[in-house]
Each structure stands twice: as C-alpha cells, then as structure tokens.
Amino acid sequence: MCEHFGRCGGCTYLDIPYEEELKIKEAALKETLGEYAGFYKNLIPSPKQNEYRNKMELSFGDEGKDGVLALGMRKKRSFYEVATPLNCVLICDDFKKIINTVLEYFRESGDAFFHRKRHTGSLRHLVLRRGEFTGEILLNLSTTSSLSTPLKPLIEKLNSINLDGKLVGFLQSINDGVADAVKNENVSLLWGRDHYFEEISGLRFKVHAFAFFQTNSAGAEVLYKKVCEANFSQPAVNTETKGFGRKMRSSFLAHEKVKSYAGNGKTVYDLYCGTGTISQIVSPLFEKVIGIEIVEDAIISAKDNTKLNKITNCEFYAGNVMDILKQIKSPPEVVIVDPPRDGLHPKALLQIIALNTPKLVYVACKPKSLVRDLDLLTKQGYKLEKIVAVDMFPKTPHVECVAELKRV
Numbered sequence: 001m002c003e004h005f006g007r008c009g010g011c012t013y014l015d016i017p018y019e020e021e022l023k024i025k026e027a028a029l030k031e032t033l034g035e036y037a038g039f040y041k042n043l044i045p046s047p048k049q050n051e052y053r054n055k056m057e058l059s060f061g062d063e064g065k066d067g068v069l070a071l072g073m074r075k076k077r078s079f080y081e082v083a084t085p086l087n088c089v090l091i092c093d094d095f096k097k098i099i100n101t102v103l104e105y106f107r108e109s110g111d112a113f114f115h116r117k118r119h120t121g122s123l124r125h126l127v128l129r130r131g132e133f134t135g136e137i138l139l140n141l142s143t144t145s146s147l148s149t150p151l152k153p154l155i156e157k158l159n160s161i162n163l164d165g166k167l168v169g170f171l172q173s174i175n176d177g178v179a180d181a182v183k184n185e186n187v188s189l190l191w192g193r194d195h196y197f198e199e200i201s202g203l204r205f206k207v208h209a210f211a212f213f214q215t216n217s218a219g220a221e222v223l224y225k226k227v228c229e230a231n232f233s234q235p236a237v238n239t240e241t242k243g244f245g246r247k248m249r250s251s252f253l254a255h256e257k258v259k260s261y262a263g264n265g266k267t268v269y270d271l272y273c274g275t276g277t278i279s280q281i282v283s284p285l286f287e288k289v290i291g292i293e294i295v296e297d298a299i300i301s302a303k304d305n306t307k308l309n310k311i312t313n314c315e316f317y318a319g320n321v322m323d324i325l326k327q328i329k330s331p332p333e334v335v336i337v338d339p340p341r342d343g344l345h346p347k348a349l350l351q352i353i354a355l356n357t358p359k360l361v362y363v364a365c366k367p368k369s370l371v372r373d374l375d376l377l378t379k380q381g382y383k384l385e386k387i388v389a390v391d392m393f394p395k396t397p398h399v400e401c402v403a404e405l406k407r408v
Contacts, residue, residue: 001014001087001089002014002085002087002088002089003087004072004073004075004083004084004085004087004088007075007076007083008072008073008074008075008076008082008083008085009073009074009075009076010073010085010088010090010395010396011089011090011395011396012395012396012397013394013395013396013397014089014395018045018049018394021394021395022043022045022391025043025389025391025397025399026043026389028397029043029367029389029399029401032367032368032371033367033371033387034371036371036374036384036387039384039385039386039387039403040386040387040388040389041386041387041388042388042389043389043390043391043399044222044226044388044389044390044391045391046216046218046219046222046390046391046392046393046394047218047219047221047222048216048218048219048394049394049395050089050090050394051089051090051091051092051093052090052132052215052216052217052218052219052394053090053091053215053216054129054130054131054132054198054213054214054215054216054217055127055128055129055130055213055215056085056091056095056127056128057125057126057127057182058071058072058073058082058085058099058125058126058127058128059071059072059073059074059082059113059124059125059180060082060106060113060114060121060123060124060125060126061074061081061082061113062081062082062113063081063082063084064081065081067081068107069103069106069107069111069112069113069123070082070083070084070103071084071099071102071103071106071126072084072085072099073085084099084103085099086099086100089395090395091128092130092164092165093164094130094135094137094163094164094165095128095130095137097161097162097163098128098137098139098158098161098163098167099126099128101154101157101158101161102126102141102154102158105153105154105157106123106149109149111123111147111149114143114144116178116180119178121144122143122144122146122147122148123143123147124142124143124144124175124180124182125140125141125142125182126139126140126141126142127139127140127142127182127209129196129207129209129213130165130196131165131196131197131198131199131207131217132198132217132218133198133199133200133217134165134196134197134198134199135164135165135166136165136166136168136196136197136198137163137165137166137167137168137196138168138169138171138194138195138196138207138209139158139167139169139170139171140171140172140173140182140187140209141170141171141172141173142172142173142174142175142182142183143172143173143174143175144174144175144176145174145176151170151172151190152190155170155190155191158170167192168192168193168196169189169191169192169193169194169195169196169209170189170190170191170192171187171188171189171190171194171209172187172188172190173185173186173187173188174186174187174188184209184210184297187209194208194209195207195208195209198213198217200217200220200221200224200277200281201221201224201225201281203280203281203305203309204305204308204309205275205277205301205305205308206301206304206305206308207275207301208297208301210297211274211275211297211298211301212274212275212295212298213274213275213277214277214392215392215393216392216393219390219391219392220277220392222390223363223390223392223400223402224277224278224281226388226390226402227278227281227282227336227361227363227402228281228282228285230359230361230402230404231282231285231334231359231361266285266286266287266288266333266334267286267287267288267289267290267330267331267332267333267334268282268285268286268288268289268290268332268333268334268335268336269290269291269292269325269328269332269334269335269336269355269357270282270289270290270291270292270336270338271291271292271321271335271336271337271338271339271352272292272293272294272321272337272338272339272340273291273292273293273298273302273316273338274293274295274298274302274338275298275301275302275305276291276293276298276299276301276302276303276305276306276314276316278336278338278363279291279302279314279316280302280305280306280309280311280314282336283311283313283314286313286333286334287313288313288315288330289313289314289315290314290315290316290317290328290330290332291314291315291316291317292316292317292319292321292324292325293316293317293318294318294319294320294321295318296318298318299316299317299318300318302314302316303316321348321351322345322347322348322351325351325352325355331355331357332355332357333357333358333359334357334358334359334360334361335352335355335357335359335360335361336361336363337352337360337361337362337363338363339364339369340365341365341366341369342366342369343364343366343369343370343372343373344369344373346376349373349376349377350376350380353376353377353380353381353382356407357407358406358407359404359405359406359407360377360382360404360405360406360407361402361403361404361405362374362401362402362403362405363400363401363402364400364401364402364403365392365398365400367389367399367401370387370401370403374403377405381407381408382405382406382407382408383405383406383407383408384403384404384405385404385405385406386403386404387401387402387403387404388401388402389401389402390402
C-alpha cells in the first residue's frame with residue numbers, strides 16, 4: 001500500500017488486518033498495565049483506520065545522499081533522508097495534493113533543505129492541520145530567514161488546487177537555529193487566517209497553528225464520550241456506539257441520570273486542559289468547570305471557544321498547575337487530568353491527591369506513565385475502578401486510556 005513502509009517509521013501495522021492489530025495492542029497494553037490489568041475492560045476501535053490524521057509535521061530533506069529535494073517523514077536511522085508520503089494511508093488526499101504542490105514549487109525554484117551540519121539551505125518543515133468535520137486546512141511553512149523565493153505564487157498555486165476541503169490560512173515561521181523543531185517564534189500570517197475550525201461532539205473549536213488538538217478527531221469523540229461516562233457508576237449511553245457527535249451528545253445529556261447529576265453544585269477541575277476541549281464537553285454535567293493549562297495561548301483559545309459555543313460555566317487559568325491549585329478556593333467533586341506523555345509531575349500528583357476529591361478521571365496517552373502514577377494514587381487512598389482504552393492511532397502501537405479512580 002505504501003512503498004515507504006518499514007523505512008519512514010510512520011506505520012507499524014500496515015501489513016496486517018485491523019482486527020489482528022487490535023489484538024496485538026490489547027496484549028501489549030495488558031502487559032504494560034501489569035498488576036492493574038485486571039481492571040482493564042476493553043479496547044474501543046477507531047471509527048476511522050485510514051486517513052484519520054488531522055495534523056502532519058513534515059520535514060524537507062533529500063531522497064538519498066545528495067539526491068533531489070524531498071518532503072515527508074524522516075526515514076529510520078537517517079538525519080536528512082525523507083520519504084515523501086504520496087501513498088500514505090494515514091493522511092487524506094488533500095494533504096497529498098498540497099505536499100506535492102509545495103514540493104514541485106521548491107524543486108523548480110532550486111531551494112535546498114536546511115542542512116544542520118553544513119548550515120546551508122533554507123527549507124525546514126511543512127506543518128499541515130485540518131478540521132476532519134469542517135474540511136478547513138491550515139498550512140505553516142518553516143524556513144530560515146535566508147529563503148529568497150517569493151511565496152505568493154506558491155499560495156496562488158495552492159488555492160488553485162481542486163480540494164475536497166478548503167485552505168483557510170498560510171503561515172511562515174522563521175527558525176535560524178540548529179534544533180530540528182518547528183518553533184512558535186517569528187511567525188507571520190501571509191494569507192487567510194491563523195486558525196482553522198473543528199467540530200467535536202457538537203461543539204465548535206478554533207484551533208491555532210501551535211495549539212494542541214487530538215490527532216484523530218473521530219477518535220477524540222469516542223475518547224471524550226468515555227470521559228463523560230466516567231462520572232457515573234453505569235454508562236448513560238451504549239458504550240459500543242461509535243462516535244459521540246452532535247446527536248449522540250444530545251442523547252447523552254438528555255439521559256435522566258445525567259440530568260439529575262448536572263447543575264447540583266458539583267465542581268470539576270480539568271487539569272492540563274489545553275484548549276479546553278474536555279472542559280467544554282463535560283460542562284453540561286457540572287455547575288462549574290475550572291480548566292488549568294501552562295500554555296497561555298491555549299487558554300486564550302479556550303476562552304474564545306467558550307464564547308463561540310455560548311458556554312458560561314467554564315473558568316480557565318494560565319499557569320503551572322501546582323501554582324494555580326493553591327489559589328483556587330472552590331473544592332472539586334471530580335478531577336480530570338490529561339497530562340503530557342510523561343505523566344504527572346510527582347509534586348503535582350501529590351497536590352492533586354491532597355485535594356481529596358471523591359472522583360478522579362485520568363486520561364493517558366502513554367499507559368506506562370499511567371501505571372507509574374497509579375502506584376502512588378492507590379497507595380494514597382484511591383481505588384482503581386476500571387480502565388478503558390481507545391485506539392486513537394491506527395497502524396501504530398499507541399493507544400489512549402481512560403482510568404476511573406474513587407477515593408476510599
């Protein structure tokens with residue numbers, strides 16, 4: 001299906017049926033959970049197994065030593081060689097058309113990729129982001145300041161492509177450093193707007209170029225449904241139903257158990273809330289939602305999105321979780337944590353335990369980090385009730401987990 005399979009590192013399970021992939025993931029997850037495997041319930045498949053990625057960060061390089069300019073995923077064990085993903089099963093046709101257009105433009109212009117050892121060349125990265133349910137596409141081209149080729153003709157070429165979706169913005173970020181990273185520095189909007197819109201679980205979200213957002217939008221609806229259900233002893237809706245879109249969300253919130261639970265003085269903390277996606281999705285279940293995130297731009301987006309969705313019971317704070325928790329006076333009945341891959345900082349974890357909240361919902365993108373944090377949580381008076389996994393990353397070894405814990 002892809003001539004680069006085994007070399008680019010993007011896929012692991014491209015050559016086996018999806019059912020077999022799920023079995024392998026489930027066995028690996030149980031092994032990782034170790035003593036907590038008995039609380040594991042099930043692995044929910046992704047609604048989409050192909051073309052599910054709504055974000056791609058691609059590198060400029062060459063196809064071989066001193067070869068022609070290429071744009072794509074880094075090949076394994078190579079600093080400069082990349083695999084152009086024109087047959088990639090993880091991305092949509094719109095992404096492929098854009099990648100091909102950008103690559104052809106710079107091959108014709110004669111521009112070279114930035115060589116980190118020689119410090120020559122100007123092309124670094126291309127970041128594509130897309131709203132799965134809106135079709136809006138945002139493009140960020142990362143270069144050095146030495147790029148002299150005009151970008152206006154490229155923008156015109158991109159706007160002439162026949163896309164299923166729609167290009168809504170073109171940004172350029174300048175990075176003259178050695179680090180091989182796309183930095184949120186020296187960013188200029190060259191055309192359109194600096195954000196795109198996505199719709200998740202019946203809500204609309206403005207997503208900026210550097211804001212965190214789940215890579216699999218359809219899978220995110222499944223994941224967030226599990227977070228909502230984690231607030232009840234029994235699921236309020238059929239757990240086997242795929243997705244949690246506008247109709248599903250309305251059905252969930254109309255359920256008698258949800259209505260009796262919502263608005264009864266309960267407060268929830270959403271820690272490491274990012275752009276406040278989970279905060280807003282669970283907002284009908286609580287009287288007050290307090291979201292905390294260290295990235296200030298993400299909090300600005302979260303506040304903008306609550307206005308967009310006409311949600312009035314969410315409060316957002318920018319800063320370190322440990323510092324902000326000391327300032328907030330409203331004690332929570334539920335705490336939701338969705339930390340980075342490395343899990344919770346030990347000091348932050350102790351501070352969360354000290355909140356003595358009756359219910360803790362832990363969303364983990366790295367099960368190994370979850371296991372480490374569960375060791376301390378269970379020793380400090382929390383009882384693990386269950387763990388549900390969601391396959392957010394088909395064709396790769398990764399899954400996300402939602403763990404429910406109750407204060408004993």
